Amino acid sequence: xxxxxxxxxxxxxxxxxxxxxxxxxxxxxxxxxxxxxxxxxxxxxxxxxxxxxxxxxxxxxxxxxxxxxxxxxxxxxxxxxxxxxxxxxxxxxxxxxxxxxxxxxxxxxxxxxxxxxxxxxxxxxxxxxxxxxxxxxxxxxxxxxxxxxxxxxxxxxxxxxxxxxxxxxxxxxxxxxxxxxxxxxxxxxxxxxxxxxxxxxxxxxxxxxxxxxxxxxxxxxxxxxxxxxxxxxxxxxxxxxxxxxxxxxxxxxxxxxxxxxxxxxxxxxxxxxxxxxxxxxxxxxxxxxxxxxxxxxxxxxxxxxxxxxxxxxxxxxxxxxxxxxxxxxxxxxxxxxxxxxxxxxxxxxxxxxxxxxxxxxxxx
Numbered sequence: 157x158x159x160x161x162x163x164x165x166x167x168x169x170x171x172x173x174x175x176x177x178x179x180x181x182x183x184x185x186x187x188x189x190x191x192x193x194x195x196x197x198x199x200x201x202x203x204x205x206x207x208x209x210x211x212x213x214x215x216x217x218x219x220x221x222x223x224x225x226x227x228x229x230x231x232x233x234x235x236x237x238x239x240x241x242x243x244x245x246x247x248x249x250x251x252x253x254x255x256x257x258x259x260x261x262x263x264x265x266x267x268x269x270x271x272x273x274x275x276x277x278x279x280x281x282x283x284x285x286x287x288x289x290x291x292x293x294x295x296x297x298x299x300x301x302x303x304x305x306x307x308x309x310x311x312x313x314x315x316x317x318x319x320x321x322x323x324x325x326x327x328x329x330x331x332x333x334x335x336x337x338x339x340x341x342x343x344x345x346x347x348x349x350x351x352x353x354x355x356x357x358x359x360x361x362x363x364x365x366x367x368x369x370x371x372x373x374x375x376x377x378x379x380x381x382x383x384x385x386x387x388x389x390x391x392x393x394x395x396x397x398x399x400x401x402x403x404x405x406x407x408x409x410x411x412x413x414x415x416x417x418x419x420x421x422x423x424x425x426x427x428x429x430x431x432x433x434x435x436x437x438x439x440x441x442x443x444x445x446x447x448x449x450x451x452x453x454x455x456x457x458x459x460x461x462x463x464x465x466x467x468x469x470x471x472x473x474x475x476x477x478x479x480x481x482x483x484x485x486x487x488x489x490x491x492x493x494x495x496x497x498x499x500x501x502x503x504x505x506x507x508x509x510x511x512x513x514x515x516x517x518x519x520x
Contacts, residue, residue: 172189172192172193172206175220178193178195178206178220179215179218181206182195182206182212182218183212185206185207185208185209186206186207187206187207189205189206189207190205190206190207190244191205191244192206193206193220193221193222194206194220194221194222194223194224194226194227194240195218195219195220195221196218196219196220196221196227196230196232197213197217197218198217198218198219199213199214199217200213201231201232201233202232202233202234202235202236203221203224203227203228203232203233203234203235203240204235204237204238204240205235205238205240205244207238208235208237208238208240209237209238210235210237210238224240224241227240228241249286249290250290252275252276252277252278252283252286253276253286253287253290253291255275255276256272256275256276256283256287256295257291257298259271259272259275260272260295260298260299269283269284269295269296272287272295283295288465288466289465289466289467289468290466290468290469291438291466291469292438292441292464292466292469292472293437293438293441293466297437297438298437300437354373354397354399354400354401355373355374355400355401355403356371356372356373356378356393356397356400356401356402356403357371357372357403357404357405357409358370358371358372358379358390358393358402358403358404358405359404359405359409359410359413360386360389360390361413361417362417363382363417363420363421364420364421364510365382365420365503365507365510365511366382366383366384366507367382367383367384367385367386367389368380368381368382368389368416368417368420369381369383369386369389369390369393370405370412370413370416371393371402372405372409372412372432373432375430375432376429376430376431376432377412377416377429377430377431377432377482377485378431378432378434378481378482379393379396379481379482380416380481380482380483380484380485381393381481381483381503382420382483382503382504382507383503383504396481412429415427415428415429416429416484416485419484419485420483420484423451423484423514423515424451427484427485429485431482431485431486433482433486435476435479438466438469438472438476439476439479441464442460442464442472442473442476442477443476443480443486443488445460445463445464446460446477446480446486446487446488446490446491447486447487449487449490449491451515452515452516453490454490454491454492454496454512455490455491455492456491456492456493456494457470457473457474457477457491457493457494457499458470458494460473460491461473473491474499477491478500478502480502483502483503484511488501488502489501489507489508489511489512490512490515498512
């Protein structure tokens with residue numbers, strides 16, 4: 157154990173060094189005390205973690221022990237509810253979900269919910285809830301994302317589209333084509349050729365935040381980028397759509413660009429244009445939540461995670477924000493750290509600060 161780890165352990169243990177503080181932890185069901193000590197209940201003959209949700213025992217029936225071995229030596233058996241002699245529930249759940257994810261990834265066909273729950277050692281309902289809480293999406297959505305990755309890999313290896321469909325776990329090509337827009341964002345043949353059949357219209361301009369690039373596919377806006385150097389913005393677009401045909405926007409598209417610039421400069425005008433949003437199921441859930449943040453409002457990454465029903469997926473939420481390619485249209489700039497400080501921003505922290513200050517003044 158490192159010196160730092162030893163210091164942390166001593167600090168944690170010192171907070172529960174006497175019976176008074178230990179009893180207070182049991183009353184509060186304080187998780188911070190778990191594994192620091194255990195307590196036994198004379199009337200039931202069991203011992204528990206401090207955070208156990210069992211009915212609170214009378215103080216005179218409670219004794220404290222520094223280890224499971226000490227409690228068992230005194231004649232007490234482990235509680236079946238909090239399982240003090242096993243890994244914590246959070247760890248067990250994470251391990252069970254990880255096992256289910258491996259099964260999904262390795263299976264030729266998607267296992268049904270009953271089979272996944274059985275592998276995890278949970279009921280169907282409980283497994284579904286725990287999986288969504290830890291992963292951020294349902295087992296079905298996770299499986300779809302896994303199959304999408306297989307499709308991409310198979311198509312890039314040069315096999316036929318039919319082979320890719322069946323090798324990726326789809327039972328029929330009809331089911332695949334019904335979902336292909338969500339999985340790839342383009343037709344299979346287009347993706348297989350690196351997007352070379354795609355046509356991306358784009359235009360450069362200037363706004364109050366510097367240079368701006370606006371690009372659109374046939375489905376809608378696929379990029380709104382901000383920066384100091386127009387050439388860098390174009391190179392980034394070329395890298396992202398390496399084999400697509402990039403064309404300068406003309407006519408009606410110039411009106412789209414004008415609308416975007418107007419929206420950046422004055423967010424009150426809104427942006428009523430179609431968006432071509434490409435991302436995983438989880439990313440799209442995050443981006444949808446971002447789009448619902450009111451003008452002039454700031455939220456934390458943890459608040460976004462709570463809103464999408466995945467409170468433990470704070471880092472994944474931050475990654476989804478970083479993966480956003482539609483500046484301002486999907487307002488990832490409205491997400492800040494828990495302490496209110498500004499965190500990273502794809503297009504520069506100063507632009508994020510300017511956007512927030514402008515929106516705060518506008519909302520006021």
